[in-house]
Amino acid sequence: MTDLAWASATSIAAAVASGETTAATVIDQTLARIAQRNPLLNAFTAITAERARSRAVSIDAARAAGKSIGPLAGVPFAVKNLIDIADLPTLAGSRINRAHPPATADATLISRLEAAGAVLVGALNMGEYAYDFTGENSHDGPSRNPHDITRMTGGSSGGSGGAVAGGMVPIALGSDTNGSIRVPASFCGIFGLKPTFSRLSRAGSFPFVSSLDHLGPFARNTADLACAYDAMLGPDPRDPVCADRDAEPVGPSVAAGITGLRIACAGGYFRSGASAEVMAAMDNVAAALDAKRQIELPEAARARRSLCHHHIGRGRSAFGPLAQAAMRIRSRRARPADRRCHGSGCLGGAGTKIPPLVSRRRVAAVP
Amino acid sequence: MSETDDLDAWLDANAALLGITVAPEWRDAVRLHLRITREHAQHVMDFELPDDADPAPVFHA
Numbered sequence: 001m002t003d004l005a006w007a008s009a010t011s012i013a014a015a016v017a018s019g020e021t022t023a024a025t026v027i028d029q030t031l032a033r034i035a036q037r038n039p040l041l042n043a044f045t046a047i048t049a050e051r052a053r054s055r056a057v058s059i060d061a062a063r064a065a066g067k068s069i070g071p072l073a074g075v076p077f078a079v080k081n082l083i084d085i086a087d088l089p090t091l092a093g094s095r096i097n098r099a100h101p102p103a104t105a106d107a108t109l110i111s112r113l114e115a116a117g118a119v120l121v122g123a124l125n126m127g128e129y130a131y132d133f134t135g136e137n138s139h140d141g142p143s144r145n146p147h148d149i150t151r152m153t154g155g156s157s158g159g160s161g162g163a164v165a166g167g168m169v170p171i172a173l174g175s176d177t178n179g180s181i182r183v184p185a186s187f188c189g190i191f192g193l194k195p196t197f198s199r200l201s202r203a204g205s206f207p208f209v210s211s212l213d214h215l216g217p218f219a220r221n222t223a224d225l226a227c228a229y230d231a232m233l234g235p236d237p238r239d240p241v242c243a244d245r246d247a248e249p250v251g252p253s254v255a256a257g258i259t260g261l262r263i264a265c266a267g268g269y270f271r272s273g274a275s276a277e278v279m280a281a282m283d284n285v286a287a288a289l290d291a292k293r294q295i296e297l298p299e300a301a302r303a304r305r306s307l308c309h310h311h312i313g314r315g316r317s318a319f320g321p322l323a324q325a326a327m328r329i330r331s332r333r334a335r336p337a338d339r340r341c342h343g344s345g346c347l348g349g350a351g352t353k354i355p356p357l358v359s360r361r362r363v364a365a366v367p
Numbered sequence: 368m369s370e371t372d373d374l375d376a377w378l379d380a381n382a383a384l385l386g387i388t389v390a391p392e393w394r395d396a397v398r399l400h401l402r403i404t405r406e407h408a409q410h411v412m413d414f415e416l417p418d419d420a421d422p423a424p425v426f427h428a
Contacts, residue, residue: 197426198426198427211426243427299414301410302410302411302414305407305408305410305411306407306411308404308407309404309407309408309411312404
């Protein structure tokens, strides 16, 4: 492993497992690299150096004692700053959250990556309350695209894209409510996974739109992406929508590539309004994937606008409460029976059981 | 009443109801946001929904 900056997560874990290097060495080098590169790339908003060093020492001690150290042993990772890190306030890119008390526990996905041997090294920059697409933050400054620092990383998980593409960590976590993993992964030329809804727990992350929020990994190759995803899979009672089904790891099938997958391009709305340059890039990818079919999703334009309203209404933008009220009026117009229904979440018919409001961040620890 | 007046009245009423202050230099951006939001809302509202339409809040895959 000559250049740790560009080493894959799986090769780092293999080197730690074989004794070619130690987790402590990997983490020291990672922290040094972050100190050198981050002033330019501005991907990190917090660096958990002490915690990371202590964790690395534990991994090396476990290996020396002949214990199992996990498939990601010694692999550094960092998380978008809307994911709870114990003892740090969860910013979600905002200024006002800085006054919040520190999180009392790590998010589920951090615990799971660490259980697989990975080492958290910090929190990552993002657009304020994820309402950007650019990766630019008014309070922490913009995250910079490692390929050209005069360009944006894309957002809202801008720091996640910059940290991975900039060779600071091989794996990062981000979130995607309306493109926030897909956009920076694309702009930064790396891989991002917005998983199927309900596969990865969101417990311990700042919520925007419950039915659309996804957490997921970033990596520089698909094997690392799969390895991180597999380590985080599985039911979680702390997130009520997390699927109650056994983990279905994808790592074993990654080497098969796209064999057996059906891939089509979205046409219609998705082919309109884009520049010739964008169309050419999309066609290039489609050709590489041998995707010849084009499908059209009905009412995509209206659905997208509806989604924007869903964000505004369910999210935390300034006029959210009033937009939400307007949405309830809209839903009652659609269902006259719902006029009998008062309070939040009135989207079901009369007699429909209304689920209680739950907090993804304040649910008591599950034994 | 022009469209701008209309949006300004909306902006002022909402800000007062929510107890927030919108600084003069923010008004153009907030007004633009409201205009786009209203246009989007109109497009969504133009879709004819039958009275028995129900959202599908449970997703399995």
